[in-house]
Amino acid sequence: MTKPAPPNIRATALIGGHWTDDGLERRDTVSPVTGEIIGSFPLCTAAEADRALQAARDAAREWGATTVFERIDIFERAKSVLHTKRDALATLITYEQGKTYREARGEVDEAIAHFDEAITGCRDLEGKILPSAVPTCRNYVYRVPRGVVVAIQPWNYPLAMAVQHIAPALAGGNTVVMLPAPTTSLVGFQLADCLVEAGVPDGVLNFVCGEGAVVGDALTRDERADIVVFTGSTATGKLVAANARNRAELLELGGNGPTVVLDDADLDKAAAGVVMGSIVNAGQACTAAELILVHEAVYDAFAERLSQEVADTAVLGDPFDRATTMGPLQNEATAAKVDAHIEDAVAKGATVTVGGARSPGYPTKLYWPATVLTGVTGDMVISHQETFGPVMPLRKITSEAEAIQLIDESQYGLASAVFTRDVGRGLRFAERVSTGMANVNLPTVWSEYHLPFGGCSGKGSGTGRVQGRYALTDTFTELKTIIVDLGE
Numbered sequence: 442m443t444k445p446a447p448p449n450i451r452a453t454a455l456i457g458g459h460w461t462d463d464g465l466e467r468r469d470t471v472s473p474v475t476g477e478i479i480g481s482f483p484l485c486t487a488a489e490a491d492r493a494l495q496a497a498r499d500a501a502r503e504w505g506a507t508t509v510f511e512r513i514d515i516f517e518r519a520k521s522v523l524h525t526k527r528d529a530l531a532t533l534i535t536y537e538q539g540k541t542y543r544e545a546r547g548e549v550d551e552a553i554a555h556f557d558e559a560i561t562g563c564r565d566l567e568g569k570i571l572p573s574a575v576p577t578c579r580n581y582v583y584r585v586p587r588g589v590v591v592a593i594q595p596w597n598y599p600l601a602m603a604v605q606h607i608a609p610a611l612a613g614g615n616t617v618v619m620l621p622a623p624t625t626s627l628v629g630f631q632l633a634d635c636l637v638e639a640g641v642p643d644g645v646l647n648f649v650c651g652e653g654a655v656v657g658d659a660l661t662r663d664e665r666a667d668i669v670v671f672t673g674s675t676a677t678g679k680l681v682a683a684n685a686r687n688r689a690e691l692l693e694l695g696g697n698g699p700t701v702v703l704d705d706a707d708l709d710k711a712a713a714g715v716v717m718g719s720i721v722n723a724g725q726a727c728t729a730a731e732l733i734l735v736h737e738a739v740y741d742a743f744a745e746r747l748s749q750e751v752a753d754t755a756v757l758g759d760p761f762d763r764a765t766t767m768g769p770l771q772n773e774a775t776a777a778k779v780d781a782h783i784e785d786a787v788a789k790g791a792t793v794t795v796g797g798a799r800s801p802g803y804p805t806k807l808y809w810p811a812t813v814l815t816g817v818t819g820d821m822v823i824s825h826q827e828t829f830g831p832v833m834p835l836r837k838i839t840s841e842a843e844a845i846q847l848i849d850e851s852q853y854g855l856a857s858a859v860f861t862r863d864v865g866r867g868l869r870f871a872e873r874v875s876t877g878m879a880n881v882n883l884p885t886v887w888s889e890y891h892l893p894f895g896g897c898s899g900k901g902s903g904t905g906r907v908q909g910r911y912a913l914t915d916t917f918t919e920l921k922t923i924i925v926d927l928g929e
Contacts, residue, residue, distance in 0.1 A: 442542070444761045445532045447472060450480035452630035452650065454489055457496035458643025463489070470627055473539040473769045474760055476805045480537075482626040485651040490618075490659035493647040497589045497616040498665050500644030505586040505614040509563045512612055516556045519639035523553050530600060530631060537627050538599055539769045539807065540722050541760040551601040552632075554890045555908075559608035561891075562910040566613075566918070579925045584918035586614030587689055588667035591660045593653070593681070595673045596771055597725040597829075599625035603632050605907050606670050611645065613917035615668065618647045620657055622673075624772050626650040653677065661685055668916060672727075675827070675852070675901040682904075691916045692903035693895055695827045696855030697731040698885035701844045701870070703861040704736040708743050710882060711860035712750040715833055718858065718884030720755050720767045720811050724831035725775065727902075728856040728878070728885045731828050733835045734844045740837050744815050747833065748794045755811035755831070757800060769807035770830060776807050779830035782823040783812065786834065791816045791823075796831075825851065841870060849875050854900030856885045877902065 450470075453462045465483040472479045523530065531545035538545070568583025592606035599621060610617050621629030633648035649656055661669050661684035669685040671678055675695040682690060698718060702711045718730030735743050760768030770776045776799065783797060796812030809830055817824060817834040824836060838844050848857060857876040861867045867881035877896040880887050888894055891909040896902025905916050 442761060442763060444759070447475065447477050447479050447536050448533050448627070450533070450627045450630065452480060452482035452627055454483055454485055454493070454650065455633050455637070455646070455648040456489065456493045457499070457647065465489075468623070470537060470624070472536045473771050473805055473807045474536055480627045482623075482630065482650045485649045485656050487655065487659040489649050489651075490656050490663070493618045493649050494589065494591075494660065494663050494665045496644040496647050497618050500642065501586070501588050501616045504616055504642065504645045505588075507614065509566065512563060512614070513560050515640050516560050516608065516612070519636055520553050520556050522635045522638050523549060523556075526635065530628075533631060534600060534628055535760050535768070537625050538596065539760065539771045541765055541768050543763075544722060548598060548601045551598075551890065552604040555601065555604040555608050558890055558909050559612040559913070562609060562913040563612035565910065566913070573924075575926075577927045577929065579927060581923045581925070582920055584613075584914065585921045587917060587919055588615060589665055590615045590617045590668045590670060590917065591620070591666040592617055592670040593620045593657055593660075593673070594622060594629065596622035596625040597722055599628040600632055602672050603629060606672070607636075607646065609913040610668070610670070610917050611641070613913050615917055616645045616647075618649065618660060618666070620649055620651075620653070620660060623650065623652060657681070658684065664688070670916070672907075678901075678903060689916060691905035691907065691912060693727070693905075693907055694855070694901060694903035696727045696853045696896065696902050697825075697827050697851065698729050698855070699732045699734055699844075699848050699851065699857045699876075700730040700885055701838075701841075701857070701859040702733065702735040702739065702743055703841060703859065703866070704738040705862045705866075706739065706860040707862055707882075708739060708746050711743065712746040714858065714860060714882070714884040715747060716750045716754055716811070718886045719833050720831045721886050723767050723770055723809065725771060725829050726886055727827075728888070729829070730858065730885045731832065731834070732824060733833055734838045734847060735835050737837050737839055740835070744794065744813070744835055747835070748813050751795045751811045751813055751833070757808055757810045767811065767831060769803070769805060770809050771807070773807065775829050776809060779809055779828055779832060782826070782828045783814070783832065786814055786817060786821045786823045789821050790818065791821060791834070827853070841866075845870070845873055852901045854897040855895070855902035856880070858883060858885045875900070
């Protein structure tokens with residue numbers, strides 16, 4: 442493809458239907474792909490957070506009174522706008538986030554799919570008439586909006602995860618204040634603009650941007666927010682939960698995607714699955730395969746096959762090049778963490794068989810090749826923390842029971858995978874493992890938009906479920922009971 446020109450976007454906040462930056466300090470957005478400035482955004486403050494929350498509160502009652510079909514009309518228009526702007530949005534996502542253009546187009550499609558799920562979900566919201574002990578009484582139970590939603594998005598999927606928050610929130614009749622990650626604020630701004638074009642009423646969607654420690658803290662502490670939704674790191678998620686103070690919350694947090702290769706696994710299929718689970722979005726996914734637990738009987742053979750699979754399929758380069766399968770990391774903090782995890786592992790005895798250091802000769806220093814580590818042990822940081830890069834650490838196990846125990850002991854409980862030729866064995870493993878999602882003979886990143894997505898309780902991977910009807914029914918609406926005495 443012909444490489445598209447970089448964008449030049451001047452983002453502003455959207456509060457109560459008005460685009461504004463109020464003379465705020467601005468920050469440039471630098472592309473991880475080229476190192477060029479591709480736009481700028483305002484650094485909002487607690488004052489803008491206050492105004493946005495009040496605008497959402499003022500619009501909440503009227504929006505909550507709209508019919509499901511009025512909301513569906515807006516979602517259909519939103520889908521059309523996103524489809525029309527698909528190429529421009531994908532170009533922006535690639536320049537601002539760093540993923541391949543092919544993946545970026547897929548992310549736009551995913552955003553459209555989340556609107557489809559919201560349409561289905563709100564159309565199917567049902568109430569009940571429950572029995573009464575009194576013959577003249579009728580007991581009605583149905584779902585109503587909770588009110589105002591604060592939705593904070595991550596930088597790894599800046600469009601799809603924003604819609605994953607916003608679409609079911611609006612479908613349930615709530616108003617929204619959205620806050621993107623600072624490094625992908627331009628994508629958030631463009632999404633807000635698309636929704637305004639689709640006809641979302643003033644105040645129903647509000648967009649602010651800036652530092653999470655300033656704007657995010659002000660939004661999540663404010664009791665005008667009835668629901669707090671956050672996707673991001675476990676550490677930040679704990680701060681968000683503390684600020685929410687027992688209000689409704691939906692937290693989708695970290696993971697390290699433990700992938701288990703049992704002694705009877707199809708090693709070719711397992712190697713392909715691990716690579717797919719590790720290089721999608723350059724490993725910057727909460728479900729990425731970041732800990733590979735391999736049975737000792739097949740460890741050496743699998744390590745060899747995995748290294749060859751990486752060499753054959755993990756092509757680092759210009760994300761607009763069709764041959765590229767992996768672009769740069771999104772930001773220096775993430776790249777530095779990958780550096781540190783690799784250095785720690787090697788210092789403690791691990792061996793790099795493929796990759797192992799940043800790749801020179803690119804426009805930025807954020808290009809990290811797919812990396813395979815063998816000889817990984819439990820005392821290495823990479824064994825128990827989220828790396829968020831294209832690194833495949835292979836840790837030897839002696840049994841299926843040991844794999845279960847290691848995953849049980851992990852602080853994370855989001856997604857796992859197991860590879861085995863015995864499907865019954867795989868299913869039994871998946872039922873026992875302490876993760877909210879478990880795949881058999883599929884990579885950890887595999888999911889579908891209508892399926893519930895989230896971590897198991899008691900761990901650091903979050904609470905609640907996104908995707909499909911689950912967020913709509915479990916988080917964005919609540920039950921209301923009305924008892925009517927019909928008289929004699």
